[in-house]
Amino acid sequence: MFITRRIEFSASHVCANPALPDEENRRLFGDAANPYGHGHNYVVEVTLEGDPDPVSGMVLDLKELKAILNAQVVDSFDHRFLNKEVPPFDRTIPTVENIAIEIWNRIEPSLSRPPAKLHSVRVYETPNLYVDYFGDAR
Amino acid sequence: MFITRRIEFSASHVCANPALPDEENRRLFGDAANPYGHGHNYVVEVTLEGDPDPVSGMVLDLKELKAILNAQVVDSFDHRFLNKEVPPFDRTIPTVENIAIEIWNRIEPSLSRPPAKLHSVRVYETPNLYVDYFGDAR
Amino acid sequence: MFITRRIEFSASHVCANPALPDEENRRLFGDAANPYGHGHNYVVEVTLEGDPDPVSGMVLDLKELKAILNAQVVDSFDHRFLNKEVPPFDRTIPTVENIAIEIWNRIEPSLSRPPAKLHSVRVYETPNLYVDYFGDAR
Amino acid sequence: MFITRRIEFSASHVCANPALPDEENRRLFGDAANPYGHGHNYVVEVTLEGDPDPVSGMVLDLKELKAILNAQVVDSFDHRFLNKEVPPFDRTIPTVENIAIEIWNRIEPSLSRPPAKLHSVRVYETPNLYVDYFGDAR
Amino acid sequence: MFITRRIEFSASHVCANPALPDEENRRLFGDAANPYGHGHNYVVEVTLEGDPDPVSGMVLDLKELKAILNAQVVDSFDHRFLNKEVPPFDRTIPTVENIAIEIWNRIEPSLSRPPAKLHSVRVYETPNLYVDYFGDAR
Amino acid sequence: MFITRRIEFSASHVCANPALPDEENRRLFGDAANPYGHGHNYVVEVTLEGDPDPVSGMVLDLKELKAILNAQVVDSFDHRFLNKEVPPFDRTIPTVENIAIEIWNRIEPSLSRPPAKLHSVRVYETPNLYVDYFGDAR
Numbered sequence: 001m002f003i004t005r006r007i008e009f010s011a012s013h014v015c016a017n018p019a020l021p022d023e024e025n026r027r028l029f030g031d032a033a034n035p036y037g038h039g040h041n042y043v044v045e046v047t048l049e050g051d052p053d054p055v056s057g058m059v060l061d062l063k064e065l066k067a068i069l070n071a072q073v074v075d076s077f078d079h080r081f082l083n084k085e086v087p088p089f090d091r092t093i094p095t096v097e098n099i100a101i102e103i104w105n106r107i108e109p110s111l112s113r114p115p116a117k118l119h120s121v122r123v124y125e126t127p128n129l130y131v132d133y134f135g136d137a138r
Numbered sequence: 139m140f141i142t143r144r145i146e147f148s149a150s151h152v153c154a155n156p157a158l159p160d161e162e163n164r165r166l167f168g169d170a171a172n173p174y175g176h177g178h179n180y181v182v183e184v185t186l187e188g189d190p191d192p193v194s195g196m197v198l199d200l201k202e203l204k205a206i207l208n209a210q211v212v213d214s215f216d217h218r219f220l221n222k223e224v225p226p227f228d229r230t231i232p233t234v235e236n237i238a239i240e241i242w243n244r245i246e247p248s249l250s251r252p253p254a255k256l257h258s259v260r261v262y263e264t265p266n267l268y269v270d271y272f273g274d275a276r
Numbered sequence: 277m278f279i280t281r282r283i284e285f286s287a288s289h290v291c292a293n294p295a296l297p298d299e300e301n302r303r304l305f306g307d308a309a310n311p312y313g314h315g316h317n318y319v320v321e322v323t324l325e326g327d328p329d330p331v332s333g334m335v336l337d338l339k340e341l342k343a344i345l346n347a348q349v350v351d352s353f354d355h356r357f358l359n360k361e362v363p364p365f366d367r368t369i370p371t372v373e374n375i376a377i378e379i380w381n382r383i384e385p386s387l388s389r390p391p392a393k394l395h396s397v398r399v400y401e402t403p404n405l406y407v408d409y410f411g412d413a414r
Numbered sequence: 415m416f417i418t419r420r421i422e423f424s425a426s427h428v429c430a431n432p433a434l435p436d437e438e439n440r441r442l443f444g445d446a447a448n449p450y451g452h453g454h455n456y457v458v459e460v461t462l463e464g465d466p467d468p469v470s471g472m473v474l475d476l477k478e479l480k481a482i483l484n485a486q487v488v489d490s491f492d493h494r495f496l497n498k499e500v501p502p503f504d505r506t507i508p509t510v511e512n513i514a515i516e517i518w519n520r521i522e523p524s525l526s527r528p529p530a531k532l533h534s535v536r537v538y539e540t541p542n543l544y545v546d547y548f549g550d551a552r
Numbered sequence: 553m554f555i556t557r558r559i560e561f562s563a564s565h566v567c568a569n570p571a572l573p574d575e576e577n578r579r580l581f582g583d584a585a586n587p588y589g590h591g592h593n594y595v596v597e598v599t600l601e602g603d604p605d606p607v608s609g610m611v612l613d614l615k616e617l618k619a620i621l622n623a624q625v626v627d628s629f630d631h632r633f634l635n636k637e638v639p640p641f642d643r644t645i646p647t648v649e650n651i652a653i654e655i656w657n658r659i660e661p662s663l664s665r666p667p668a669k670l671h672s673v674r675v676y677e678t679p680n681l682y683v684d685y686f687g688d689a690r
Numbered sequence: 691m692f693i694t695r696r697i698e699f700s701a702s703h704v705c706a707n708p709a710l711p712d713e714e715n716r717r718l719f720g721d722a723a724n725p726y727g728h729g730h731n732y733v734v735e736v737t738l739e740g741d742p743d744p745v746s747g748m749v750l751d752l753k754e755l756k757a758i759l760n761a762q763v764v765d766s767f768d769h770r771f772l773n774k775e776v777p778p779f780d781r782t783i784p785t786v787e788n789i790a791i792e793i794w795n796r797i798e799p800s801l802s803r804p805p806a807k808l809h810s811v812r813v814y815e816t817p818n819l820y821v822d823y824f825g826d827a828r
Binding site: 445450492493 | 560562563564565583584586588589590591592593630631632633636637678679
Binding site: 008010011012013031032034036037038039040041078079080081084085126127 | 698700701702703721722724726727728729730731768769770771774775816817
């Protein structure tokens with residue numbers, strides 16, 4: 001069984017590889033390479049897999065999940081310019097793909113313990129573009 | 139191929155295990171353990187797997203699917219206090235996990251017959267919290 | 277200029293007038309009269325009217341607005357059975373109309389002071405049914 | 415890793431098999447068999463699987479994906495009566511199932527090349543009814 | 553106080569004035585002038601004004617409102633080609649503006665009687681385009 | 691009659707008054723004063739008032755409206771850091787209130803000509819916070 005919680009943060013980013021010339025970044029990323037950055041209301045859906053506990057009827061303690069997501073994701077990402085304020089995005093391009101991988105890496109150690117394990121991280125950059133990441137194991 | 143139909147019902151519930159002391163229920167479920175109950179506009183997505191019929195181009199008869207979902211789910215759950223009016227929630231805590239399992243158990247016998255079979259039941263308790271259940275076989 | 281903030285709470289209610297016989301309540305309210313109650317994810321939009329302050333560029337302090345809405349509405353209504361736990365709904369039928377009026381009455385004293393004043397309270401009972409209340413003055 | 419882009423088009427269709435008598439089409443499809451047709455705001459989600467490129471941090475060039483989807487889907491389907499103007503729906507019933515299969519067939523050759531491959535096509539006929547198609551291989 | 557109910561129907565239409573040459577219709581309406589028509593999932597919000605009744609706490613009987621909207625709008629418009637099957641759209645162009653006016657004209661006689669009166673009809677052609685009509689009196 | 695078109699842009703901003711000390715900006719704007727900025731998927735709804743033209747059945751030419759909104763708003767605001775790249779936000783704090791006023795000022799000259807006139811500009815900063823601006827005349 002999967003259980004999914006949705007959180008949101010507002011952040012800005014630049015999509016450009018500092019090792020590439022400007023015109024190449026412009027060709028690859030279009031307006032997303034504008035050097036001053038731009039932003040999004042990111043929506044994150046974190047999905048865990050597990051069986052409901054016979055005593056509580058819940059896969060895991062939702063209050064604890066919320067606390068972990070706030071501490072590991074919202075508090076670090078919300079109202080930030082990702083490239084300048086949130087490592088590793090000073091050296092990793094904060095594409096929506098890399099944001100999903102980074103969120104997985106931050107929360108997986110706290111969430112993948114019995115009886116539940118992290119199944120996927122979905123990140124919406126806009127309502128029309130999103131990614132799903134399942135960890136290296138897939 | 140999967141085909142998914144979405145239905146809704148409005149119900150109330152209490153999340154508490156009668157075998158536990160009040161303070162333990164409060165610790166486990168927070169405000170959701172308030173004894174008078176509270177409610178949600180539940181959204182259910184039922185997904186079937188099958189191949190489109192060569193004559194009709196449809197996986198299954200959607201009018202029949204709608205009739206089954208209304209008879210088995212909406213008519214029983216809508217405008218009800220689950221713990222008091224909808225078995226087995228008099229003895230099973232109506233967490234969103236257990237609601238999904240109960241909906242699966244109610245509709246699977248009617249839906250899993252050739253050419254289609256029930257693939258999953260998703261239940262949204264709020265837009266920010268939902269579960270997916272795939273039956274025991276997964 | 278109007279500024280609107282949206283909040284949510286999950287509650288249950290019964291729509292029935294204790295002074296009427298059961299069959300009359302059933303005729304007036306249908307399934308909403310079921311005595312055990314049922315629930316909704318209520319969405320509230322609170323709209324204030326004012327001019328942006330020349331120094332801050334804001335109509336009012338949004339952090340303060342949020343604190344007022346949480347204290348006056350969410351903390352009292354969320355995860356409650358309105359008829360039994362939230363006065364005046366022990367004696368006033370908690371229709372969506374009366375919920376909007378009660379929210380207006382609770383927040384208007386804190387919000388209608390210079391430079392802003394409360395313009396309207398919208399309450400969605402479901403995505404398909406909502407009311408707008410503008411106070412007595414309209 | 416999956417990346418999904420959402421597009422929309424507005425079209426009309428009739429769900430009826432020309433080889434069947436009218437009353438049989440009416441029984442199978444209900445009002446959807448009305449001969450003049452009716453329409454929907456279709457929403458399509460196209461999901462690709464791949465790994466982010468180490469240089470760009472992207473699974474694939476999103477500008478190119480958008481160009482392919484516009485050329486292969488939106489330009490052909492938008493503002494059209496599918497049965498009369500969009501082959502093969504002159505001879506294949508444009509159920510939502512068959513629309514998903516046709517979109518897969520149109521875009522798969524352009525999209526399934528290294529480093530990405532087409533994973534699924536989801537088509538919403540309404541917010542309450544959608545299908546997922548994964549190609550023949552599943 | 554306003555109370556609003558939302559309904560939906562799926563229909564197709566052509567936006568073209570039969571008295572104009574084809575190129576002029578094409579210039580005015582673009583692809584919406586395609587002669588075979590195209591379609592939308594129309595969403596209609598009907599808003600009434602009134603005061604809650606002291607006995608019922610409701611502005612009007614919602615079951616009766618629903619019955620009127622189904623009889624006057626959904627049953628006539630749903631799954632229809634408006635230009636060919638729904639008068640007056642055989643002679644009035646079914647732009648979203650004219651659809652809103654026609655819905656007003658159909659429901660106003662049934663709805664504007666004490667204690668409530670029809671305030672407005674909103675019609676969404678897509679999530680990105682909608683109109684509000686308030687009757688001639690405004 | 692009102693007709694409303696919805697557009698979107700993604701931008702970043704800082705909410706801080708350069709004439710104030712940092713701690714005062716922090717007190718007024720909270721995290722929104724972070725100097726590197728953060729961003730949103732802004733949604734703008736532009737509403738015009740007019741009567742449908744007897745020949746076209748439309749209040750105004752929607753293709754022309756779309757072209758004006760793209761040229762005056764989307765092309766200037768999308769993928770930009772408002773404070774640094776979009777005047778007057780180098781000297782006016784880009785609160786959601788001031789963004790709505792600026793959009794009004796940019797589009798009103800092109801839109802308020804017979805037979806239509808600009809009625810309002812709504813700007814959503816997030817789904818939970820939005821403003822409506824009606825021009826000075828209100």
